[in-house]
Amino acid sequence: MAFVVLVACGAAPSPRTSTARVVSQVVFADEELWHLGPEVRSRVVGVSPMADDPRYSDAQGLWPDPVARPAGAEAIVALAPDLVVTAEFTSAETRAVLEQIGIRTLQLDGWNGFDDYRAHVTALAAALDATDAGGRRVAEFDGALAAMRSQFAGSDQPGAVSWQEGSVAGSGTFFADAAAAAGFVNVAGQAGIHGHRTVAVETLVAWNPEYIVIPCDDDCTEREREFAGRPGIAATRAAQRGGIVAIPARHLYSVGFGMLEVVRQLGNRRAEAQQ
Amino acid sequence: MSRARRTALAVVVVTLVLAALAIRVGPGDVSWADVVGAIGRGLVGQQRLADVDDAQVWALRVPRVMLVILVGAALAGGGAVTQGLFRNPLADPSVLGISLGAAFVAVLGLLLGLDRAGIWVTPVLAAIGAAATLAILLALATRSSDATTLLLAGVALGATCGAATTCVLALAGDRHDLGIRVVRWLMGSFEGRSWGHLLGASIPIGLGLLLSGTLVRDLDALALGDDVAASLGASPARVQRRAVTAVALLVGGATAVAGVLGFLGLVVPHVVRWRLGGGHRALVPISALGGAAVLLAVDTVTRLGATALPPGVITSLLGAPAFLWILLAQARRREE
Amino acid sequence: MTAVLRVRECGLAVPAAGSGTRWLIRGLSIDLTPGARVAIIGPSGAGKTTLLRALAGLVPPGEGSITLDERPVIDWDPRARARRIGWLPQRAEPWADVTAAELVALGRTPHLGALARHDQTDHAATRAALAQVDAGGLAMRRWSTLSGGERQRVMLARMLASDARILLLDEPTNALDVGHAMRVMQCCDRLARSGNTVVFATHDIQLARRWSDRVICIGAGSGVGPTDEMIVPERMAELFDVQAHWGQAMVFDSTPEGD
Known part of the structure; x- marks a missing residue:
């Protein structure tokens, strides 16, 4: 591509x-x-x-x-x-x-x-x-990528969705590569979505991913808490088990080295959950 | 049974069937049994918090369907009142500037990042905008009881608020995420709306519908002009103030929770008047019911698509040609 | 006879160019009693419509008083007043294409609750009003399909449906041919005979002379008096700035099978 x-x-x-x-x-x-x-x-x-x-x-x-x-x-x-x-x-x-x-x-x-x-x-x-x-x-x-790949390699491969007010990243996106590097399955890509597309909250809830990645500025903890309480979202595995991950937008939507930061934060959250 | 009652009953049945379907269909694997179970558990406050099927039905679909019904009724009922007030079948409830006033304050909130405090912030700000617009309109209506003045004032207010919104967007032109959020809100949507939105909207919209119900006699009296209305015991100035308040409650409440939805308030009352005549006793409630049914159908169709389309776009996309077709059909009938 | 609508030393003014006001009428006094047939005549712009609106309680008089049952008509509760005084404006069009029955039913407005529910009395009054103007067959016709004469009769029925006993009509025969005009006036005549008060403004001096007992003249030769004394060449000359004299005029009557 x-x-x-x-x-x-x-x-x-x-x-x-x-x-x-x-x-x-x-x-x-x-x-x-x-x-x-x-x-x-x-x-x-x-x-x-x-x-x-x-x-x-x-x-x-x-x-x-x-x-x-x-x-x-x-x-x-x-x-x-x-x-x-x-x-x-x-x-x-x-x-x-x-x-x-x-x-x-x-x-x-x-x-x-x-x-x-x-x-x-x-x-x-x-x-x-x-x-x-x-x-x-x-x-x-x-x-740096290779180092993280080996650090985060694992067999469990939990699902993650990148979500920005309804817009999700499918296959053929930077998020798809970042999620794969951190040992995640990109759920939107698996659902057949290519590129970025707007989907309903209902669709996200139906996917019921273990991790939902959202953008934040300097209020990431607050954003995670608020998002986890939203109607419908609250019932997902992500919200129930601390899988809402807010990553600063400058990293999450970066097309440069910031992507490595996304891989690092995603991988660390999974490592924390495994402990 | 009169024709109006038969129509009302038919629309209610259609709406109920649509509502049942709307709760059943959508992403995920939710069966009728799941639907009944989730609603049952929800009604007794025993919904399973970590169950996504329950969440689909009880946290998302049931409140959304009810909200769509409420907003559809508000916009079409508000449209019937607006057209009666201005004695003009082309009047749309947005001519009073309420929705644009609501939009301006909501966009201002998005610009300042206030919406990050929670999903309730934007609706509350939009309601404040609608209320402020209403206050200005009522202040003007007290000075002059002329409907044309009020109409032009509403148009001017709307234009000002629309320009101010564009200005805010232009000033924040480097923030593309803001642009996306604003456009998405302005397009109108029921995405992720739940009980909080429903409860919040039901108060102004409920009051607006009640007030509209008490206006039907006086709107009828206005049909022959201000002087005839006055000679029939309906003070035009008073009717005007009450009608503006009712429309503001309806449109303000609807805009606050669902953003700006076009054409519903124009087309639905127009069709109802065409089929059932101009008496507001039938027109206002049947328009409200019809608006609920139409918006529910549109919203359910948009939910079925793989990409989430905003219903406001569909109402305008389908509403505008439908309206044109109706106008042509009416013109043909007049010629015959 | 008891006076119902009492006009005392009434003056009506309109804002004049610049500051101040221009008086259209001053010192008008008349008692409008049941059975009265009163015509208002005068040149265009003299204030015929303004006087009717003041009588209907839509505008206050500039001076003097207009009382209904000893209370200023402007102070009445609008709905109570509407049950006593009916008003037929010169021009009124419904903006939506309603049926004749729906339009006539508007006359019931002062009797209805806020939810505009029509009961048997209202339906009966609507039917009776249509029958009174000989328009029972028009009930289900839409406004856009009615002729000028039919529209005027429907509007008359709309006023009658309110059961008001004081009827104020502004140019009721305007734009009607001689036959339709006569039938409208015959209807007014019947209403007056059955105890209603009928006040109408008109441009048609012949019509005023034939269908009224008293005349209010507004303009240069203003005054109030019995029709025979008011409609005379001298006063008409003064009122309309014309030369007037008695002559022969064609007289119209109903056909034997009509009415």
Whole structure:
């Protein structure tokens, strides 16, 4: 499912000369550009406005003030970048303007699992002529993942559902990969749901999973308690046996290293329950 | 038995059959025996807390079905009263701005994150919004007893609240999770509603339905205009204040628990008036019953789908073409 | 005879351009007693409708008093007043397409409880009212299918269904042909003979002259008096700013088999 589209606009890309000024419009790239090392960092002139929002970003507080937070095509162009990292959710108008002006863009598409993470990091590193740093970053990710896989491997394989106000993550999602790594069965995927879909509370109750994963901000304990008491939910195995797991949204919906945090928290909760 | 009574009885039977089906169908493996058992245990307060079948029936489906009936009755009954008040078959209960006023305060609460305190917060905030809108309308109605002024005031209030809601959303444009929650609430839904919602809604909606019942004579008197109503002993200003209060209780209560549901309050009274005539003694209660039956059918169908569709979308999607068809049928009949 | 609706030194005003008021009527006094047939005439805009609305208790008089059984008519409980005074406005249309019977039944409103439940008395009164205007056959017809004359008779029945004995009619023959107009007036005549008080406003001087005993003139030559004394060329000339003289006029009557 993983695919990456590298869109090169205007003049044919000549990496050595054209990646001196990079602007990111994707939180994922905000995080990864930082972790690609000091040399790459020095070429970043702008990150996305959400980079410092603790609700969505694991990169808050990382980028110093001289790095701009441009919002909209005008602000991006003003930074005179020679590479802009975008995604399909970047506004179509912004993308069109960049294309017209002839600014090279790297559009990261496809957010369906860990493979996409690897592909996106590799593409990002390649576009910045920092392939080695990209390789190290992917290896770091895979190393941490492998460690947790062996730590959390078990035979019981309890069921988990990721639930955000009715929206669940089926197969072909980051949550599916994270749940599998932590030793869980993704119940929504097993029920035949692919990608994200809105289902009824009744459906969730009928699945009766052992674990329900919900997002929280800084009030995770309170969220778990409130959710466990909701009508219908209260009767599920998850609510009855402490299986409501609230994970900060910036990890739960992360498509970067935050995913490892999801694996860690899920695995730890299962380990606690087994004791 | 009069035609109105026969219709009322038929609609009640349909509603009861739909209600029984609605409790039986849905995800999970719930049999008729489970349904009867769960309801029995629920009625005597002995429901099994850790049993998902009991939870499906008693914590989710029974209160949801009753809430859908209540909200359907509120919107369609409120529509009949609104149309009578403004002497206009195209008046929708939303013209008074009540639902948009409720929506504005509810969205404000979502923006401030107040809804995290519990599932009761948004309904309470929406009710406060509806009550505030009612207070403004009543203050205006005291100054002028002209129905047109009231109608325009309601439209203006609604537009203001709608714009304020959009403004709030625009200011919080970087929070896509907020956008999702707001849109989901505005679309109208009965997802996860339970006894708390039912109890909360039954008070304003119950009062609104009672008040509407006592308005039928005066709404009839208004049929020939304010002066004739006054000459028949029904003070237009008083009727107006009572009707606005009734509609606000009905629409405010419904919006608070279920979000914004379109077209029901417009189409159902229109159909009932077309089939049974304009006398409010039959129109108001039969519209309420009809609204309950229609909304229950729509909600049950949306529950059967694999993806949870908001019933408000279906009521508008089906309601608008149905309304158009009725208008054309009426036009054809007039030409014949 | 006992006066029922008593008008004393009554003045009616409307807001004038700028500040202040314009008096339409001043110093009007008349007793409206059972059996009376009173016509109100005057040029357009003189205040005929305003006077009828004041008599019905819908607006207070600007000065003087209008009393029903010694109490100002405006102070009456609206429902009690509605059982005594019937009012037929010049134009009134139901907004929904109701049947004639439903419309006439509206006349029962002052007698109904809040739930608008009609009992046998109400049904009987509705039927009787329709019969009185010779419209029994129209009962189940919808408003949109009725002709102008039929509509006016149904509206008249609506007023009669309330059992009020004081009947105020604003232009009851407006837009009706001569035959329909005559039948409406014959109906009013019968009502007056059976002890009702009939007050009607009209533009039609011939009609006023034929169907009233007394006339209230509003306008330049205002005054109250017996029809024979009021409808004379001199006063009509003054009232309508025309030249008036006696001449021949065609007279209409019912056909032998009619009525």
